[in-house]
Amino acid sequence: MNNLNTKELKDVxxxxxGDSGDGMQLTGTLFSNTxxxxxxxxxxxxxxPAEIRAPQGTVAGVxxxxxxxxxxxxxxxxxxxxxLVAMNPAALKANRxxxxxxxxxxxxxxxxxxxxxxxxxxxxxxxxxxxxxxNYNVIIPDITSMTRAAMADMGLDNKTVVKxxxxxxxxxxxxxxxxxxxxxxxxxxxxxxxxxxxxxEANKRAIDAGYNYAANTHQFANTYKVAPAHLEKGTxxxxxxxxxxxxxxxxxxxxxxxxxxxGSYPITPATVILEELAKRKDLGVKTVxxxxxxxxxCTAIGAAYAGNFAVTTTSGPGLSLKxxxxxxxxxxxxxxxxxxxxxxxxxxxxxxxTEQSDLMQAxxxxxxxxxxxxxxxxxxxxxxxxxxxxxxxxxxxMTPVILLTDGFIANGSEPWRIPAMEEYPAIIPPIVDKxxxxxxxxxxxxxxxxxxxxxxxxxxxxxxxxxxxxxxHLKGSISYDPANHQEMVLTRAAKVARVADxxxxxxxxxxxxxxLLVVGWGGTRGHLQTxxxxxxxxxxxxxxxxxxxxxxxxKGIRGLLEGHKRIVVCELNEGQMASYLRQNFREFEFEQYxxxxxxxxTVAELKEKFVSLL
Amino acid sequence: xxxxxxxPADFKSDQMVKWCPGCGDHAILNAVxxxxxxxxxxxxxxxxxxxxxxxxxxxxxxxxxxxxxGFHTIHxxxxxxxxxxxxxxxxxxxxxxxxDGDSLAIGGNHFIHAIRRNIDLNVIxxxxxxxxxxxxxxxxTTKLGKITKTSPYGTVEKPFNPGELVIGAxxxxxxxxxxxxxxxxxxxxxxAAKHKGMAxxxxxxxxxxxxxxxHADFAGDRATRAERTITLRHGEKMLFGAGNNKGxxxxxxxxxxxxxxEDGYTIDDVLTHDAHTKDTTLHSMLAAMKYxxxxxxxxxxxxVADDNVYDVKxxxxxxxxxxxxxxxxxxxxxxxxxxWTI
Numbered sequence: 001m002n003n004l005n006t007k008e009l010k011d012v013x014x015x016x017x018g019d020s021g022d023g024m025q026l027t028g029t030l031f032s033n034t035x036x037x038x039x040x041x042x043x044x045x046x047x048x049p050a051e052i053r054a055p056q057g058t059v060a061g062v063x064x065x066x067x068x069x070x071x072x073x074x075x076x077x078x079x080x081x082x083x084l085v086a087m088n089p090a091a092l093k094a095n096r097x098x099x100x101x102x103x104x105x106x107x108x109x110x111x112x113x114x115x116x117x118x119x120x121x122x123x124x125x126x127x128x129x130x131x132x133x134x135n136y137n138v139i140i141p142d143i144t145s146m147t148r149a150a151m152a153d154m155g156l157d158n159k160t161v162v163k164x165x166x167x168x169x170x171x172x173x174x175x176x177x178x179x180x181x182x183x184x185x186x187x188x189x190x191x192x193x194x195x196x197x198x199x200x201e202a203n204k205r206a207i208d209a210g211y212n213y214a215a216n217t218h219q220f221a222n223t224y225k226v227a228p229a230h231l232e233k234g235t236x237x238x239x240x241x242x243x244x245x246x247x248x249x250x251x252x253x254x255x256x257x258x259x260x261x262x263g264s265y266p267i268t269p270a271t272v273i274l275e276e277l278a279k280r281k282d283l284g285v286k287t288v289x290x291x292x293x294x295x296x297x298c299t300a301i302g303a304a305y306a307g308n309f310a311v312t313t314t315s316g317p318g319l320s321l322k323x324x325x326x327x328x329x330x331x332x333x334x335x336x337x338x339x340x341x342x343x344x345x346x347x348x349x350x351x352x353x354t355e356q357s358d359l360m361q362a363x364x365x366x367x368x369x370x371x372x373x374x375x376x377x378x379x380x381x382x383x384x385x386x387x388x389x390x391x392x393x394x395x396x397x398m399t400p401v402i403l404l405t406d407g408f409i410a411n412g413s414e415p416w417r418i419p420a421m422e423e424y425p426a427i428i429p430p431i432v433d434k435x436x437x438x439x440x441x442x443x444x445x446x447x448x449x450x451x452x453x454x455x456x457x458x459x460x461x462x463x464x465x466x467x468x469x470x471x472x473h474l475k476g477s478i479s480y481d482p483a484n485h486q487e488m489v490l491t492r493a494a495k496v497a498r499v500a501d502x503x504x505x506x507x508x509x510x511x512x513x514x515x516l517l518v519v520g521w522g523g524t525r526g527h528l529q530t531x532x533x534x535x536x537x538x539x540x541x542x543x544x545x546x547x548x549x550x551x552x553x554x555k556g557i558r559g560l561l562e563g564h565k566r567i568v569v570c571e572l573n574e575g576q577m578a579s580y581l582r583q584n585f586r587e588f589e590f591e592q593y594x595x596x597x598x599x600x601x602t603v604a605e606l607k608e609k610f611v612s613l614l
Numbered sequence: 615x616x617x618x619x620x621x622p623a624d625f626k627s628d629q630m631v632k633w634c635p636g637c638g639d640h641a642i643l644n645a646v647x648x649x650x651x652x653x654x655x656x657x658x659x660x661x662x663x664x665x666x667x668x669x670x671x672x673x674x675x676x677x678x679x680x681x682x683x684g685f686h687t688i689h690x691x692x693x694x695x696x697x698x699x700x701x702x703x704x705x706x707x708x709x710x711x712x713x714d715g716d717s718l719a720i721g722g723n724h725f726i727h728a729i730r731r732n733i734d735l736n737v738i739x740x741x742x743x744x745x746x747x748x749x750x751x752x753x754x755t756t757k758l759g760k761i762t763k764t765s766p767y768g769t770v771e772k773p774f775n776p777g778e779l780v781i782g783a784x785x786x787x788x789x790x791x792x793x794x795x796x797x798x799x800x801x802x803x804x805x806a807a808k809h810k811g812m813a814x815x816x817x818x819x820x821x822x823x824x825x826x827x828x829h830a831d832f833a834g835d836r837a838t839r840a841e842r843t844i845t846l847r848h849g850e851k852m853l854f855g856a857g858n859n860k861g862x863x864x865x866x867x868x869x870x871x872x873x874x875x876e877d878g879y880t881i882d883d884v885l886t887h888d889a890h891t892k893d894t895t896l897h898s899m900l901a902a903m904k905y906x907x908x909x910x911x912x913x914x915x916x917x918v919a920d921d922n923v924y925d926v927k928x929x930x931x932x933x934x935x936x937x938x939x940x941x942x943x944x945x946x947x948x949x950x951x952x953x954w955t956i
Contacts, residue, residue: 036954037952037954039954039956231956234956235954235956237952237954247944250944254943254944259702261702280947281932281934281936281939282935282936282942283942283943286702286928286929288698288701290694290697290727292723294694295697298688298691299695302685302696302698302701303701305699306702306703308702325688327688418949421945421948456683457662457663457665457683459662460662461662462662463661463683464684465627465677465678465680465683465686467668468686468687477678478678
């Protein structure tokens with residue numbers, strides 16, 4: 001760490017890339033966690049193919065993990081990288097477009113063979129020249145053979161040895177950015193030491209070998225330092241969006257004093273929520289891995305009927321399958337949270353890539369007049385907050401709530417100041433415990449917020465029947481009466497609309513009369529905020545409004561839309577939020593900026609667009 | 615023990631029963647309302663823990679006629695919803711009312727997986743071999759060649775036999791009854807309730823409007839039933855016919871109908887019913903018996919003890935993990951693993 005040529009940097013983006021089996025997700029995670037422990041601001045973005053092991057050496061099989069760390073708050077994983085680690089020519093080719101003009105490229109020299117070059121689909125045998133990288137800082141260490149040499153005396157098989165080469169690359173990066181190897185080594189010990197100590201040792205040796213190689217060669221004349229960020233005081237941890245969502249539900253269940261139930265079916269990129277909740281038996285969580293998406297939500301509806309805080313988790317195609325059952329929860333007026341971790345669509349679409357194209361489905365994708373609350377989280381860590389709020393609203397208003405996240409924030413991670421549960425509000429569901437002293441229990445009788453009582457099986461004297469047929473407005477028995485149906489349609493709508501009474505007032509980040517108002521929702525917050533902040537710093541008249549509560553909309557949005565010359569709605573779809581806003585606020589002109597590439601916005605493209613509108 | 619003896623009236627709701635006059639479902643409702651006080655007694659379950667869940671179809675209206683907790687869900691999904699209810703609160707006595715279309719067509723997946731998990735649900739499968747509520751289309755149990763509204767030239771698809779399906783999926787309990795046999799139905803329901811794990815009771819019911827007399831060949835009247843059905847009871851000889859003069863024997867790897875005293879067969883040759891054996895072979899053969907080759911088997915065909923009951927295991931695992939984990943509340947969880955302080 002006493003390198004004389006250490007330069008101080010504000011922020012750095014590293015992209016680790018290789019074959020799907022090369023361990024790039026682990027490498028990136030270890031680097032980002034190490035940096036988080038130093039106190040940097042962090043944002044990460046895994047970018048991987050749907051196939052578990054796509055054909056080796058091909059561009060289709062390239063898996064990437066981008067880490068953005070800085071000495072300030074980092075709100076997005078960065079558009080372009082300062083360092084690209086490429087484990088083979090395919091990884092280099094796939095990520096060429098993400099290089100900053102002065103980027104450093106580290107590519108495994110052992111991988112530059114005719115076979116690999118051919119597999120990656122190059123026209124020539126010189127990838128560096130073909131990609132026009134002659135003027136970049138290209139470093140070509142023989143990573144595989146140096147890794148092999150480092151553990152020559154260990155008597156390990158070739159497969160195990162080669163698998164450690166990602167740790168060699170990690171060692172190089174640790175040297176370049178003056179990072180301690182301690183955390184990574186501790187992690188490897190915890191992961192392998194008991195089951196296979198030789199593997200732990202080999203991986204640790206590879207880190208050392210990479211570190212020492214970088215220290216000894218003149219190719220790394222400079223090393224860099226990124227100072228800790230001045231973050232709010234507190235205890236921090238790194239968290240990704242899916243785990244934060246799972247924990248937010250645990251928190252809501254605890255505050256409500258109810259057991260948490262998750263009925264779900266594995267689907268990318270939502271599965272980690274179910275996996276995490278399956279671990280949380282320590283908090284009394286019950287999970288059912290159902291036989292299909294429909295059974296996932298139906299078991300959750302059953303659990304809600306029986307008095308649990310019930311959730312179901314899915315992604316777009318699963319939301320399609322759950323539509324009918326959401327209607328049942330609306331009709332039964334049961335508390336339920338449905339998480340949709342959005343991915344590229346339609347159909348199977350792009351399972352591992354991000355998009356925001358399920359908004360209309362969440363709002364309207366059911367038969368009949370079928371209102372549900374729709375909320376969107378906007379960063380990996382605020383998934384906790386919005387999962388909690390989804391639970392609070394569902395339980396206190398006896399309604400299904402759809403929580404939208406997306407593949408980008410679900411897989412991305414960032415440091416999170418750990419909240420204390422006492423900072424969170426109480427959750428008080430309208431549970432009915434006692435039978436009325438006179439007359440029979442009326443399951444559809446409402447309180448002043450139009451919420452019905454929740455009397456679940458087991459409660460004495462409260463036996464009643466509910467179901468998907470239209471209900472009598474008080475008794476809950478089947479009713480075909482025309483006036484009753486009209487009343488119930490209006491009542492269900494009004495009940496959900498009243499949720500707006502309790503929503504926090506939205507705020508605009510920037511001047512109320514800024515020339516350009518940028519409107520976004522959900523997982524694009526980090527990129528939009530950085531682009532707007534950058535332009536504000538350049539003196540541009542620009543402001544940002546970001547929506548998390550989508551249906552019902554919070555009160556006061558109209559006032560925030562007034563007073564701007566132009567309004568542009570930015571979203572990773574073809575204009576779903578823009579249409580929704582036009583429907584709600586007809587007097588404004590909403591321009592659009594849309595993208596459906598399965599990738600997040602880049603700050604650069606956003607700035608370019610905003611400048612053109614100013 | 616329960617502090618109060620229930621009567622059938624305690625399970626009758628105030629809703630008018632709207633099935634067609636002559637529909638077999640009336641008799642099942644009658645048997646269920648008679649069985650529930652006995653179940654409450656036998657299992658020591660108070661009235662407020664009875665929960666009836668149904669899907670869609672004529673039989674799924676059942677829950678409105680029971681004065682218990684009831685949830686009329688959506689087509690095919692009753693056993694999935696019931697699974698959630700039972701896992702959420704294993705103390706409940708959960709009953710599923712479903713039809714042949716509801717559980718074997720649109721809900722086939724949920725049905726077999728509930729059996730596979732051996733969750734402690736009691737399922738009454740009303741089999742009238744037709745879609746009644748949608749007015750007369752063929753179902754997964756409709757006989758091959760049957761002319762219905764959607765098979766004007768006769769069906770070209772073979773039916774499921776629910777018993778074979780349940781036993782094939784290693785179900786731990788299967789019983790069959792006939793709408794008119796109210797006492798038998800009641801006995802099957804009580805046995806199902808006592809069984810720990812998934813219990814399926816197939817009720818052969820007549821649809822007087824769209825599939826009249828579909829079971830009449832063997833179930834039409836009392837005399838016919840005596841000759842053409844066999845009531846199986848664990849530990850008893852498999853006898854049937856007027857005066858119990860006929861029996862089932864096992865010969866050349868097949869079941870065979872014999873008359874006692876003819877062709878050298880004596881009562882000793884007749885099989886004794888073992889509902890408790892884990893082996894599915896004979897249970898499956900018994901469930902598959904069809905008139906006119908065989909009598910149709912009714913009563914409890916299979917009732918196998920199996921400790922792996924899903925809702926029990928889920929609850930046990932939660933308790934085991936809770937007992938040893940250091941994480942006892944959300945604050946613990948949030949601070950678990952790698953953290954740092956600024």
